[in-house]
Amino acid sequence: MIDFKLYDGTRNSVYGETLLEAIQDIAIVSNNQIQCEPRPGAVDIDGFNLVKLIEQYTLRAARGQILIDHALEIIDSIPEIRKGGETKIFLFEEDTYSNTCSNWCFGGFVPHNGKKYVLISMARINDKIHLKDVFDHELAHSCGVPRPKRRNTYYHLGGHCSNDLCVMRQNDDLVEARKYAYARHNARAPPFCRQCTTNQRFS
Numbered sequence: 001m002i003d004f005k006l007y008d009g010t011r012n013s014v015y016g017e018t019l020l021e022a023i024q025d026i027a028i029v030s031n032n033q034i035q036c037e038p039r040p041g042a043v044d045i046d047g048f049n050l051v052k053l054i055e056q057y058t059l060r061a062a063r064g065q066i067l068i069d070h071a072l073e074i075i076d077s078i079p080e081i082r083k084g085g086e087t088k089i090f091l092f093e094e095d096t097y098s099n100t101c102s103n104w105c106f107g108g109f110v111p112h113n114g115k116k117y118v119l120i121s122m123a124r125i126n127d128k129i130h131l132k133d134v135f136d137h138e139l140a141h142s143c144g145v146p147r148p149k150r151r152n153t154y155y156h157l158g159g160h161c162s163n164d165l166c167v168m169r170q171n172d173d174l175v176e177a178r179k180y181a182y183a184r185h186n187a188r189a190p191p192f193c194r195q196c197t198t199n200q201r202f203s
Contacts, residue, residue, distance in 0.1 A: 003086035004036040009051025016041030022135035030200040095123035109141035166193035
């Protein structure tokens with residue numbers, strides 16, 4: 001069983017619905033049961049309000065962005081969130097940047113103090129095809145994909161897959177990331193290559 005806990009700070013149900021599709025991809029590929037509470041796309045007032053408070057406290061007004069590292073520190077300091085072993089997913093509407101990516105970032109999977117977090121900003125992702133690739137990519141990272149020291153990997157902001165048309169390739173340029181998502185979509189490529197699929201089945 002793989003467990004996720006969702007904190008959705010977005011007003012567009014498409015984001016949650018697309019996340020649910022990505023969770024289903026992980027379930028199929030890993031041959032595992034997956035539980036996500038609350039159900040992505042459902043209304044969760046408490047989760048929404050919490051994310052909005054985090055955005056408010058971490059927004060850098062001069063930049064119009066939130067510092068994802070600061071958001072993570074706040075999230076990890078809340079005992080109620082730290083409870084349980086599930087991966088915590090946070091969806092933000094505000095644009096984000098980090099100490100590593102000083103201009104902007106989508107967010108990503110972040111292991112921190114023995115807990116697993118996925119923090120993703122919707123601000124620069126404006127179509128479902130690209131969004132689903134981002135969700136597939138980060139959720140698979142939370143499941144340990146790709147495995148360390150595996151063949152056909154490279155290290156750029158963490159380990160990534162070099163196999164053609166695998167969603168675990170890293171694209172941190174916005175235009176290139178969208179192009180790659182559409183290339184995969186038009187080729188009807190499965191989300192994960194054979195190696196990344198194997199990594200999930202034996203995680």
